[in-house]
Amino acid sequence: MYAQMIKTASNGIKPREEMSEEERAFQDKIDNDIKIEPRDWMPEDYRRTLIRQIGQHAHSEVVGQLPEGNWITRAPTLERKAILLAKVQDEAGHGLYLYSAAETLGVSRDELIELLHEGKMKYSSIFNYPTLNWADIGAVGWLVDGAAIVNQVALQRTSYGPYSRAMIRICKEESFHARQGYDAIRAMAFGTPEQKRQAQDALNRLWFPALMMFGPSDAESTHSEQSMAWKIKVKSNDELRQQFVDQTIPQIEYLKLDLPDPNIKWNEARGHYDFSEPDWPEFFNVIKGNGPCNVDRMKDRVAAWDDGEWVREGLLAHARKKAARKVAAE
Amino acid sequence: MTRDEALFEFLLRMGDNTLILGHRVSEWCGHSPVLEEDIALANTALDMIGQTQLWLGLAGEVEGKGRTADNLAFLRDAWDFRNVLMVELPNGDFGQTLMRQFLYDAWSFVMTDWLKGSADARIAAIAEKAHKEVTYHLERSGDTVIGLGDGTEESHSRMQAALDYLYPYCGEMFEKDKADELLAEAGIAPDPTELRAEYDDIVGRVLAEATLAIPGGGYVHKGGRNGRMHTEHLGHLLTSMQWLQRAYPGAAW
Numbered sequence: 001m002y003a004q005m006i007k008t009a010s011n012g013i014k015p016r017e018e019m020s021e022e023e024r025a026f027q028d029k030i031d032n033d034i035k036i037e038p039r040d041w042m043p044e045d046y047r048r049t050l051i052r053q054i055g056q057h058a059h060s061e062v063v064g065q066l067p068e069g070n071w072i073t074r075a076p077t078l079e080r081k082a083i084l085l086a087k088v089q090d091e092a093g094h095g096l097y098l099y100s101a102a103e104t105l106g107v108s109r110d111e112l113i114e115l116l117h118e119g120k121m122k123y124s125s126i127f128n129y130p131t132l133n134w135a136d137i138g139a140v141g142w143l144v145d146g147a148a149i150v151n152q153v154a155l156q157r158t159s160y161g162p163y164s165r166a167m168i169r170i171c172k173e174e175s176f177h178a179r180q181g182y183d184a185i186r187a188m189a190f191g192t193p194e195q196k197r198q199a200q201d202a203l204n205r206l207w208f209p210a211l212m213m214f215g216p217s218d219a220e221s222t223h224s225e226q227s228m229a230w231k232i233k234v235k236s237n238d239e240l241r242q243q244f245v246d247q248t249i250p251q252i253e254y255l256k257l258d259l260p261d262p263n264i265k266w267n268e269a270r271g272h273y274d275f276s277e278p279d280w281p282e283f284f285n286v287i288k289g290n291g292p293c294n295v296d297r298m299k300d301r302v303a304a305w306d307d308g309e310w311v312r313e314g315l316l317a318h319a320r321k322k323a324a325r326k327v328a329a330e
Numbered sequence: 331m332t333r334d335e336a337l338f339e340f341l342l343r344m345g346d347n348t349l350i351l352g353h354r355v356s357e358w359c360g361h362s363p364v365l366e367e368d369i370a371l372a373n374t375a376l377d378m379i380g381q382t383q384l385w386l387g388l389a390g391e392v393e394g395k396g397r398t399a400d401n402l403a404f405l406r407d408a409w410d411f412r413n414v415l416m417v418e419l420p421n422g423d424f425g426q427t428l429m430r431q432f433l434y435d436a437w438s439f440v441m442t443d444w445l446k447g448s449a450d451a452r453i454a455a456i457a458e459k460a461h462k463e464v465t466y467h468l469e470r471s472g473d474t475v476i477g478l479g480d481g482t483e484e485s486h487s488r489m490q491a492a493l494d495y496l497y498p499y500c501g502e503m504f505e506k507d508k509a510d511e512l513l514a515e516a517g518i519a520p521d522p523t524e525l526r527a528e529y530d531d532i533v534g535r536v537l538a539e540a541t542l543a544i545p546g547g548g549y550v551h552k553g554g555r556n557g558r559m560h561t562e563h564l565g566h567l568l569t570s571m572q573w574l575q576r577a578y579p580g581a582a583w
Contacts, residue, residue, distance in 0.1 A: 062365065069359030076574035076583040077400045078349075078386075081356070082379045088359055089372035096365055109365075134574055134583075184583075192581045300361065308363020311424050311478065314485025318477040 002060030002124040002148060004215040004287075006233075008226040009048035030231050035161035038104035046230055050160055051105050052121070053232060055112045058098035059123040061091045063297055067131040068140060076134060083180050084137060090173045097169065101162040117302050125283060128291030129209045135188045135195070135202035141181015143203075143210040143248065149174045150244045151214065159231035182251065189255040200257050207260035208278040214241040216280060245273050333516060336509035337450070338392050339412065340519050342402070343555055345385030346413035349403055350564070351434060352378030353571055354421055363424055370470060374431065377463040384456045404575035408564045415554040416499035418564045422492065425478055425485065429492035432471035436532045437503045438464045440525045449517035472536045479540025486541065493537070494545045501550030504529070 016024065022041050029036065036042055068088050075081035099109040115121040126144055131137060152174065155167045188199040215221060215237040227233035235243075245264075252259060263276040285291065356375040362368045386399035417434060421427045442464050445457030478485040504522045513519035537544060553559035574583070 062360075062368075065360030065368065069361075072356045072359050073353060073570050074573055076404070076581075078379055078383050078403055079400075080583055082376055082383070085356060085359075085372050085376040085379065089369055089376065092365055092368040092372065096369070099365070187583055191583075192578065194578055195581055304361040304363065308367075308424060310482070310484050310488065311363035311367075314481025315474075315477045316481075317485070318481040321480065 002057045002064070002151075002213075003053045004056075004122075004124060004213065006049060006053045006056065006227065008224075009045040009052070013226050013229050027229075030159045030229075033157075033231075035164060036159050037161045045226075046232070047105050049227060049230070049232055050163065051102055051107050051112075053227075054098055054102040054105070054163055055107070055115070056122055056124070058095050058102060058112065059116045059121060060127060061095035061098060063123045063127045063301060064091050066297055066300055067127055067129070067293075068137060070131050071134060071137045074134070075137075080184065083184075087141065087177050087180065090177065094166075094170050094173070097166045101160075101166045104162050113305065117298070117305065119289070119298075122287065124213060125286040125291065126209050126213050128286050128293045128297060129206065130293055132205070133198040133201060135185055135198040136206065138181050138183075138185030138188060138199070139202035139206045141177045141179075142185055142251070143181075143206050144213070145174050145178040145181060146248060147210045147213045147244050149178060150240050150247070154234040154240065157231070157234050186255060189257055196257075199255070203252065203257055204260045208282075211241055211245070211275075211278045212283045212286075214238075214244070216283070217277070220280070242272050245275050249273050331508055331512065333512055333518075334392055334394075336512040337518065338389055339509040340513055341385050341389035341392060342410075342412040343414075345382050345389055345399070345402070346411050347417050347434070347438075348378040348385060349382040350411070350413045350567065351417035351431075352376075352382060353567060354417065354419075355427070355431070357421055358424075358427065367424070371427075374467055374470075377467065381456070381460045381463070384459070388452055388456065400575075404572045408560050408568060409557055411554070411560065411564060411568075412557055413554050414499065414502045415551050415561055416496060416502065418554065418561055418567060419496070419499070420563055422495075423488060425488040426492040426495065428471055428474045428478070429489060430496055431467065432475045432536065433496055433500055433533065434503075435464060435468040435471050436529055436536075437500075437525070439468045439532070440528045441520070444520040444525065448519065453518065468532075472532075475536055475542075476540045479537070479542045489540065490542050493542050497545050498547070498549050499551050500533075501548075502552040502555055505550075505552055505555055507556060 014023070016027070019027065023043060026036070026040075026042060026046075029040075036046075065088050068084060068091070072081065072084050072088065075084050099112065102112060103109065112121065116123070126147075131140065149171060152167050152171050156164055156171060158164045158167065185199050185202065188195040188202075190196075191199075218224065218236045218238045221237050224233060224236060228236070249259070249264060261276045263274060265274050267274045286294065289295070352375045355371050355378065358368070358371045358375075360368060362371055382403065383399050386402045390397040390399060390402055416430060419430065421430075439461070442457045442461035445453055446461055448454045448457065475489065479489045480486070504526045506522050510519065510522055514521040534544070554561075554564075574581075
């Protein structure tokens with residue numbers, strides 16, 4: 001997950017006869033499922049699209065610490081607190097490998113962070129929703145990480161080697177998070193009436209935002225075609241969303257919670273669940289910066305970065321002094 | 331005071347220190363100066379919460395009234411907490427957080443090193459595990475104190491201010507009372523005053539390399555370790571930490 005509406009840095013797919021020799025060789029590799037590696041030649045638009053996608057994904061991992069951090073200090077038991085800390089630590093680690101994957105494309109972590117803080121890059125819309133009760137932490141693991149896994153399992157086959165390898169590693173940890181999240185919400189769903197109410201509230205509020213994580217419907221998704229041809233994207237938004245809905249509904253039923261959408265119904269002919277579309281105007285509003293938490297999330301991140309400047313400068317100055325002393329001693 | 335009462339007191343002191351400091355460190359989540367620090371702080375907090383489960387778990391067992399580690403963490407009020415005052419102080423800036431971590435880690439390192447040889451095998455086993463983690467925490471917090479102390483003019487002055495603020499709280503870790511005496515006689519826990527020389531040696535070395543000056547004065551703030559008087563900050567910390575357990579009594583999470 002965590003990358004939505006990535007604008008492909010090109011205008012449509014170039015027909016093979018218009019490709020240069022390099023472009024043809026590049027497309028052949030992709031068509032034969034040979035991974036593209038950092039030193040390989042690649043079209044500039046492929047590089048730029050990947051930087052956007054991997055950068056957005058990395059930013060999502062980092063901003064994603066905030067809604068979960070919101071409950072770390074209020075976790076109800078030592079074990080739940082330890083699990084949540086370990087999860088948030090993993091998310092920050094994912095941010096780290098994704099920034100490193102982006103660096104192989106010639107952009108530094110600091111440049112990407114600056115673009116985020118200037119509002120020129122985005123992170124997943126889901127993190128602009130608040131976590132309001134403890135069951136939200138279960139729901140975030142179960143639904144948000146669950147949706148991320150559906151997307152990221154597909155991305156393990158993405159054409160860019162470092163991104164694909166990062167996805168393989170990240171998916172292992174995300175599966176663990178999703179199971180822990182489900183376990184946390186299960187304890188609530190089968191708990192006291194108040195706990196059950198919290199679990200239902202979390203599901204109702206986070207269901208549609210989780211569906212939005214896959215991005216707009218295929219009909220509206222204008223940038224997908226080139227990304228699919230380059231295998232930056234491997235499955236369409238709607239395919240992934242359907243897969244998520246199909247796997248999640250039996251899990252909701254197991255919890256004996258009410259379905260969050262009255263139109264959810266098994267469709268025998270399609271072999272899939274039918275469901276309502278998310279509120280797309282709301283989605284586009286969140287993307288534009290009008291979600292419930294956009295302003296606060298960015299304010300927090302920018303403050304963390306600005307307040308930390310003296311730390312980064314101090315440590316850098318010390319490293320330089322140490323290196324200079326070492327040279328002087330030699 | 332029986333030996334088990336002394337032991338219970340000691341285990342609360344160990345577990346409350348890691349619980350409260352782990353909680354403070356976890357407040358940084360997502361707000362640290364650089365991603366590597368977010369990871370390191372979460373990791374440190376996680377280790378301390380893990381140690382808390384062991385110390386308070388054993389405390390409940392020794393007490394013998396059926397209280398679990400969670401009961402002790404989430405259902406006691408401020409006056410029953412036995413952590414030293416330093417760990418409940420607010421985080422302040424990143425420099426103050428890391429300075430506090432270093433001043434605590436150095437003590438925890440010397441303490442768990444001693445406890446590995448405790449006459450109580452349960453304590454020795456917890457200390458064995460904790461000491462490995464604390465060794466790493468000390469290395470990291472010590473390196474960061476050196477890096478920031480001997481960094482820029484600004485980082486130096488912030489670290490000196492952090493040290494000036496926190497140093498008067500260090501002495502409490504070496505206070506001794508009846509419980510300590512009983513356990514020291516039995517070879518279960520050290521005489522806290524005897525840990526001071528090694529502590530001063532570690533702290534002195536790191537602060538010298540960090541170009542920071544240990545403040546004079548010698549006044550010691552205390553009262554947390556024996557529960558006589560905590561700071562105003564602890565109540566607020568407990569208010570958020572214990573909220574769910576207090577609001578929904580008896581629920582399983």
